[in-house]
Amino acid sequence: MKNNLLSLLIFICCAVATQLLSQRVSAQTATAAATGMTVEQLKAVKAIKIANLDKDTYFKSAGFILDRYEERPAYVFNYTDGITRKIYLYKIFTAADTKELGLLAIYKNEKSGEIKPFVIPGASADRKAWDAYIDDLKYVGEKEPGLMSTLTFVLSREMAGLLSGGGAKTEEGGAKKKEEYNFCFAPDAPVTMADGSSKSISNVNEGDVVLGYNAQTKTLTPTHITRVDKHQSVGAQGNFEMAGIWLAPINELTADNRNALTAPTLLEATANHPILTATGRKPFGDIKAGEVVYHYDAMTNGVTIYKVVRTEKTIRSVKAVYNLVTESGAYLVGETVVLDK
Incomplete structure (x- = not known):
């Protein structure tokens, strides 16, 4: 009882x-x-x-x-x-x-x-x-x-x-x-189109065909943009912070002759945007130096592996950010495979 x-x-x-x-x-x-x-x-x-x-x-x-x-x-x-x-x-x-x-x-x-x-x-x-x-x-x-x-x-x-009165980060109310809750890139983020050319994400439109990525077959494939999201800040306090990671080809990092190394490539995004790594999907801000990501290889029209050589939590702030939604669920920004949110 x-x-x-x-x-x-x-x-x-x-x-x-x-x-x-x-x-x-x-x-x-x-x-x-x-x-x-x-x-x-x-x-x-x-x-x-x-x-x-x-x-x-x-x-x-x-x-x-x-x-x-x-x-x-x-x-x-x-x-x-x-x-x-x-x-x-x-x-x-x-x-x-x-x-x-x-x-x-x-x-x-x-x-x-x-x-x-x-x-x-x-x-x-x-x-x-x-x-x-x-x-x-x-x-x-x-x-x-x-x-x-x-x-x-x-x-x-x-x-x-x-x-x-407790709670986390809040706005009015x-x-x-x-x-x-959005995942985005700066307006000038370069998106790889289906023909291999590059276009700023702010100029990409719904219906455009970009180079996507099939995670199951691990191959690049053309994919349509089904939606473009844009978020505009209001006032200085509303600016969006961009995190950054620098990438370099693994074959260069392991070469004996290091005199001809190319400069690492910078990729920027909001900290919560997902990126495809060798160990799976990860938020951009959680990426650590030494991790492996996938990068477009124009010579083979496929992907090759790049290693993260440096990270930084805040590179710059921008007043507008963009996000793409694709049929394949993945596309290329800065020739690096990123994932739909």
């Missing part, structure tokens, strides 16, 4: 904390739309598989953007049963217009490897979405010992932080700037 009452109390606390947190977050989002998450969207987000919960803090999948909530690391709980439990929180946005929909809370049992996702709708979500979330709390959450107590603690703790 006592256990049943305790479970009921935890369930109620979790539901109340969730509702209050979602209302508070939605109230802080300046760009919130009148309608929120649907039950279909909730199911789609639940189905997203995250390869590495500790490293994958920001990514796009199935038409959504998942961004680690306030850049928090996982909440870690070590109970007396010897099992480590973790809770990860992500904000959920639509990829098309970065409309905020709610939160994704992921529970992980480190011993069994069991992972349970809970999609927490925003306050303006459809009633059916809220019903689906409450069902998950009841019929999924209560079956895993320790899940409800950890989830309740995390949501209550975040709610307390919001009420006390407390919401993150929409530009923080």
Whole structure:
């Protein structure tokens, strides 16, 4: 009887904390739309598989953007049963217009490897979405010992932080700037066209054919631009900072005769734009010296490997930035393979 009452109390606390947190977050989002998450969207987000919960803090999948909530690391709980439990929180946005929909809370049992996702709708979500979330709390959450107590603690703790004025980088109303969820290049970033010529990204238009990259076959292939995004800053405080990496051919770096080395090539982008490395997709700002990327080889009309010889977090600031969306999901900037956001 006592256990049943305790479970009921935890369930109620979790539901109340969730509702209050979602209302508070939605109230802080300046760009919130009148309608929120649907039950279909909730199911789609639940189905997203995250390869590495500790490293994958920001990514796009199935038409959504998942961004680690306030850049928090996982909440870690070590109970007396010897099992480590973790809770990860992500904000959920639509990829098309970065409309905020709610939160994704992921529970992980480190011993069994069991992972349970809970999609927490925003306050303006459809009633059916809220019903689906409450069902998950009841019929999924209560079956895993320790899940409800950890989830309740995390949501209550975040709610307390919001009420006390805590939070990460904010603009008016407390919401993150929409530009923080975009990935972009400076206006003069050179895009390699399908014929091998180069064009500034600010002059590339929807429907243009550029040189894309097929990650499965590891070959270059023409691809159409399906969308061009442009973001313009307002005032000095809104400028976009460009990070930089310098690249050099690996065959030159390993040559005995170093007198004829060409100068390293500079590539610039916002820190969160993804680039293809030998170890997979990485945000531009996370690239380290010594890592390998893929570069266009005009002689073979294919790609060759270049090594990063230097990095810098801020090269310059620009007032406008551009992003391309392609059919292939990858294209060339500065003759280096970069990925769609």
